[in-house]
Amino acid sequence: MLSKWRQWRAARFDARHPFPQAEWQRACKRLPLLAALNDDERQRLGQRTWRLLHRKRLTLPDGLEFDLSDRLSLLAQAGLLTLGWSEADAEEAFAGIHEIVVLPDAFRRRVEEMDEAGVMHEYTDERVGETWHQGPVVLSLADVRDSGDWTGFNVIIHELSHKLDMDNSLDADGFPPLSSDIAGREWYQTFMAVWNDLQAHLERGEPTPIDDYAATHPGECFAVCCELFFSAPDVLNEAYPALYALLRRYFRQDPLTRMRAYQSA
Numbered sequence: 001m002l003s004k005w006r007q008w009r010a011a012r013f014d015a016r017h018p019f020p021q022a023e024w025q026r027a028c029k030r031l032p033l034l035a036a037l038n039d040d041e042r043q044r045l046g047q048r049t050w051r052l053l054h055r056k057r058l059t060l061p062d063g064l065e066f067d068l069s070d071r072l073s074l075l076a077q078a079g080l081l082t083l084g085w086s087e088a089d090a091e092e093a094f095a096g097i098h099e100i101v102v103l104p105d106a107f108r109r110r111v112e113e114m115d116e117a118g119v120m121h122e123y124t125d126e127r128v129g130e131t132w133h134q135g136p137v138v139l140s141l142a143d144v145r146d147s148g149d150w151t152g153f154n155v156i157i158h159e160l161s162h163k164l165d166m167d168n169s170l171d172a173d174g175f176p177p178l179s180s181d182i183a184g185r186e187w188y189q190t191f192m193a194v195w196n197d198l199q200a201h202l203e204r205g206e207p208t209p210i211d212d213y214a215a216t217h218p219g220e221c222f223a224v225c226c227e228l229f230f231s232a233p234d235v236l237n238e239a240y241p242a243l244y245a246l247l248r249r250y251f252r253q254d255p256l257t258r259m260r261a262y263q264s265a
């Protein structure tokens, strides 16, 4: 019954909101991550992105020119995370997101922190994006513009992966809800091996195989690995093949094959 209802709802949506084919093609052509998709994936992602655009509020800086293909490009990178999942699972995964806010530039906030001796420390913290449980996803425009290619940097994927992580807890703890074919123990052990390796590199004063921001918190380890999985899968697979293989099962996608096909085309 549920899937009948879904079909009916999708048909009604399509009738009311004809899919913007030209703008979607333009979005795909512009971003290497989207250009690399095969026809089937591109069509599915396009439809889902179009629905996301109507379900989530997108708040932009005043006066910014951000046309439909810009909006599709941004939300498609969010949709890419759940592209391998069923329609229902994909919708469920982002159910906690109501708003995406794009700010004009990297933003700062004042942080006050009490240390163990009871001394209050104040500092300014600069972040490119920040995600709170139940709160909006906040992104800086400059970083949105830097996202979308195969460099390993993608603020949209990074922040949205925190949201996936928070689907089963208030904090981003690096432990998102898993499907039944991945055991929690396997997840924990695979990520712990990466975490321990990063810490060992830092203790020896050596450069880490992936961005050392992953070594700051288990939630950041997950987000940085997701970012690499989709936007520099060769780097992640080279550094931590077991983790790449685990994420391939988790996301039900293989960006490494996709990237190689794209680069050899």
Ligand SMILES: [Zn+2]
Binding pocket: 158, 162, 219, 220, 223
């Ligand atoms: Zn983060």
